[in-house]
Amino acid sequence: VRAAVFASGTGSNFQAIIEARDLACEIVLLICDKQNAFVIEIAEKYQIPTFVFNAKEFASKQAYEAKIVDELRKKEVSWIFLAGYMRIVGSTLLQAFPGKIVNIHPSLLPDFPGKDAIGQAYQAGVNTTGVTVHYIDEGIDTGPIIAQELVVVFSEDTEETLKMKIQEVEHQLYPSVINQLLQTK
Numbered sequence: 001v002r003a004a005v006f007a008s009g010t011g012s013n014f015q016a017i018i019e020a021r022d023l024a025c026e027i028v029l030l031i032c033d034k035q036n037a038f039v040i041e042i043a044e045k046y047q048i049p050t051f052v053f054n055a056k057e058f059a060s061k062q063a064y065e066a067k068i069v070d071e072l073r074k075k076e077v078s079w080i081f082l083a084g085y086m087r088i089v090g091s092t093l094l095q096a097f098p099g100k101i102v103n104i105h106p107s108l109l110p111d112f113p114g115k116d117a118i119g120q121a122y123q124a125g126v127n128t129t130g131v132t133v134h135y136i137d138e139g140i141d142t143g144p145i146i147a148q149e150l151v152v153v154f155s156e157d158t159e160e161t162l163k164m165k166i167q168e169v170e171h172q173l174y175p176s177v178i179n180q181l182l183q184t185k
């Protein structure tokens, strides 16, 4: 199975996926919308081809997504894993890869969708938060949930320690859910 990761930022989840032992797919492409994102350096280190685009150079979301679909087809990609891709996926990509686009989000959805979910949960003072892996639909963090894992917030946690605990869970959960998905399809 050939898969692509979409990421805009640091790429710690991208790195966890490509370093995972016995991953049930090959990551053949990184799609990134930020020219200087650190995730590009990780891809270079692991010699994974990248397609970096600037959305402003395209007339519309449909136009840049059509170009992304071309790149994915060229690499014979069948699954897409979003890992900190900071754009809403549109109909062009959704229709080209129905039921094959998955995202990871650092909260227990439907709680705290959107940006800075960890900060939102911390500010709200919840006792438990966590991580969600879900299919993508046209909403923001609204698609069907595949897996969730809890993270307990202790009174001594700061936003920083909570972030570290959530990331640790993400880095284990995402590769394992990917393997479950690919083994049952």
Ligand code: GRF
Residues within 6 Å of the ligand: 007, 009, 010, 011, 012, 013, 014, 083, 084, 085, 104, 105, 106, 170
């Ligand atoms: C992760 O917390 C992920 O859940 C969210 O964006 C963050 C990406 O972090 N969608 P990184 O770039 O993988 O370190």
